[in-house]
Amino acid sequence: MIQAIDRAAKVLQSLQGARHLGITELSAMLELPPSTVHGIVKSLAEHGLVAKERGGNRYMLGPALVKLSNVYLDTLDVRARAMRWTRELARRTGLAVRLGVELFDEVLVIHHNRRPDGSQQMLETGMTIPAHASAMGKVLLAYDEEYQDTVLRVALRSLTGDTITDPAKLTLAFPGIAERGVATEEDEAVLGESSIAAPVADASGGVVAAVAVVLPSSEWPPVDGVLNDLRETARNISRELGATTWPPRVSTHED
The missing domain is CATH 3.30.450.40 (GAF domain)
Known part of the structure; x- marks a missing residue:
């Protein structure tokens, strides 16, 4: 298992169910340093897989997941x-x-x-x-x-x-x-x-x-x-x- 992919997947799983979580909350849930979680979240955000709340410091699942899920269903x-x-x-x-x-x-x-x-x-x-x-x-x-x-x-x-x-x-x-x-x-x-x-x-x-x-x-x-x-x-x-x-x-x- 590739560690970086595993950690990124766990961030996405933590945000499912319409959850909005901050870096500190994600860090505690995943038992990872905040700096590590921050880097993962920033990378996911660059690809639209997570999104930051407007005017806030919490993150949620991003719009790119909708496109990916539709591609999956179509196949x-x-x-x-x-x-x-x-x-x-x-x-x-x-x-x-x-x-x-x-x-x-x-x-x-x-x-x-x-x-x-x-x-x-x-x-x-x-x-x-x-x-x-x-x-x-x-x-x-x-x-x-x-x-x-x-x-x-x-x-x-x-x-x-x-x-x-x-x-x-x-x-x-x-x-x-x-x-x-x-x-x-x-x-x-x-x-x-x-x-x-x-x-x-x-x-x-x-x-x-x-x-x-x-x-x-x-x-x-x-x-x-x-x-x-x-x-x-x-x-x-x-x-x-x-x-x-x-x-x-x-x-x-x-x-």
């Missing part, structure tokens, strides 16, 4: 091939749809279709959700033993009173998720919100993403047909990516 084959299917899933179910991929111990939403009811809704593309607290994350965990090692080796934080934080309890559910091809969560990440997710596989047979429908917990369980529509969408996206079977196989440490 994802799974996103490009999934968009027409997720749009149709939202139309048929009347629910919001998310497409997510692994990002360390979280799930990154790489595409989001709002509920087609015309109501005001926030676009969630780019949002992250702790893997253990989301249906998409449970799907990705169930099909990838190495991802389980990454997520479950550290203490799992509670987001609501219903968040499952016991690794053993989560692990017990994985074989059933892999067999059925679906995972669920009720109020585990956000109170009042529940979701169902299914795996998306590529030509290698491995799971590369998860697709989910999101609904108010007051409407749980979903009406008949939603589960079938979700599974069919996951199957169609997987077929577009070259998968020959669905549900996909579980990726083990030996793969």
Whole structure:
């Protein structure tokens, strides 16, 4: 690992979540001398990756990250091939749809279709959700033993009173998720919100993403047909990516 890049990445991670931090705060968080942090921040600012508050001495994430994130999303084959299917899933179910991929111990939403009811809704593309607290994350965990090692080796934080934080309890559910091809969560990440997710596989047979429908917990369980529509969408996206079977196989440490 290159130390300078590692430190710069940790500065960016410290500023995520709309945080505005000064050099002293960043220095304490990263356990680095203020002079070192100041040099890193100045270099990142030169490239637009961080920005200084107008009239202040604190820093935030910079506008160049938006461009980089859009470039990343545009290069994802799974996103490009999934968009027409997720749009149709939202139309048929009347629910919001998310497409997510692994990002360390979280799930990154790489595409989001709002509920087609015309109501005001926030676009969630780019949002992250702790893997253990989301249906998409449970799907990705169930099909990838190495991802389980990454997520479950550290203490799992509670987001609501219903968040499952016991690794053993989560692990017990994985074989059933892999067999059925679906995972669920009720109020585990956000109170009042529940979701169902299914795996998306590529030509290698491995799971590369998860697709989910999101609904108010007051409407749980979903009406008949939603589960079938979700599974069919996951199957169609997987077929577009070259998968020959669905549900996909579980990726083990030996793969």
